[in-house]
Amino acid sequence: MxxxxxxxxxxxxxxxxxxxxxxxxxxxxxxxxxxxxxxxxxxxxxxxxxxxxxxxxxxxxxxxxxxxxxxxxxHREPSVVPADPALAFVSALLEEYGDEWGNKWMFHYRWRYQPDVWSTSERIARQMMGEQGTLAVAQARAAVAERMMGRLGFVGSNEKTQPLIEASFRKALGLIEAHLATRPYLLGGRPAMADFGLWAQFYEAATDPTPGAIMRASAPKVMGWVQRMLAPKVEGEFESLAALTPTLMPL
Ligand SMILES: N[C@@H](CCC(=O)N[C@@H](CS)C(=O)NCC(=O)O)C(=O)O
CATH class of the missing domain: 3.40.30.10 (Glutaredoxin)
Incomplete structure (x- = not known):
């Protein structure tokens, strides 16, 4: 098994x-x-x-x-942890950044804008109720939307924080776009912990109408990485921290 x-x-x-x-x-x-x-x-x-x-x-x-x-x-190989401890730390930090802060971008867009709420709650309802027919899906969709919109406060999303969260999303998107101009993954030629944490939030955002449109319009390299990380593979080596620093440090 x-x-x-x-x-x-x-x-x-x-x-x-x-x-x-x-x-x-x-x-x-x-x-x-x-x-x-x-x-x-x-x-x-x-x-x-x-x-x-x-x-x-x-x-x-x-x-x-x-x-x-x-x-x-x-399962050590292929390893997602660089041998250089400093680089491994940066990678772990970026993974946490994705899990904890990146989730605010994703969750905020997903449950604050009506087209995103409908799109996501429909997909969740289909997964849960698909076999039970369209009425069951419609009812589940409404219940999911209500429940998840009520949770916006858990990630700190409200009218006051909205500009900050959205500016942070656009800024990080721009920085990662520049960083990925010359490499397939965040730390170079192969995926690291950093990629999994950050990518997961951008992958979800790419499937939602509002952040997905922003990403498609302004971040083709990030969109390539979003696609690549669905089936990640080793394409080269990790780069050195010094080589990554110019475009990674701003992030
Ligand atoms: N820290 C956990 C978070 C897991 C989590 O929050 N899962 C969400 C979906 S992304 C969930 O299962 N929510 C259940 C629910 O909303 O009922 C992890 O990294 O696995």
Whole structure:
């Protein structure tokens, strides 16, 4: 039996783990979370959150960063941690930045703008209720929209912080666009922890109408990276911190 990843295409932390498994070549089944698999999910999950990795031995593992760290230790190659400790630190920091701050950009755009709310709640409702027909999807969509818009405050999104969050998104997008002008991944020729954390938020943003339009209009290199990271692979070596610094330090 292979590993199972219970997740959602709409969950940044889920696609982060899936891309990591793809890079590592770890055999796995991707299982979209839905009522049909809820009983199986609950057998292994300690928290009602995706992603959940279930090992072939039947152990449930949650929380994307510890998941990456655990499988980096057990499946060393290709490594996502540079040998230079300073660069490894920068990479870990950027991963956290993506998980914690990048999530504010994504969540804010997704649940503050009406076209984004409809698009995302429709996709989530289809995943949950698809087999039960269009009325069930419509009802679930309304419930998802209401619930998630009510959570905007959890990421600090309100009318006062809106300009700051959006300016931060555009600034980071521009800086990463410049950084990726000469390299396929954030630390050079191969994916690092940094890529998984930051990419996951941009991947989700790229699928949503409002931030996706901004990205397509202004950041072709980032869009290439968003596509590349769906099936990441080693294309070269990590660059040195000195070589990365001119365009990475501003980030
Ligand atoms: N720190 C966790 C966060 C996991 C998380 O927040 N998952 C969200 C989806 S992205 C979730 O499952 N939410 C369940 C819900 O909203 O009911 C990780 O990195 O895995």
């Amino acid at each position: 292979s590993y199972r990843i219970f997740g959602s295409e709409l969950s940044p932390y889920s696609v982060k783990v899936r891309s990591f498994f793809r890079l590592k070549g770890i055999d796995h089944d991707w299982i979209p979370r839905s009522p049909a698999v809820q009983a199986e999910f609950q057998k292994y999950a300690k928290l009602p959150l995706v992603p959940l990795v279930v090992t072939p031995e039947g152990e449930g593992v949650q929380d994307s960063t510890p998941i990456l760290e655990r499988f980096e230790a057990s």
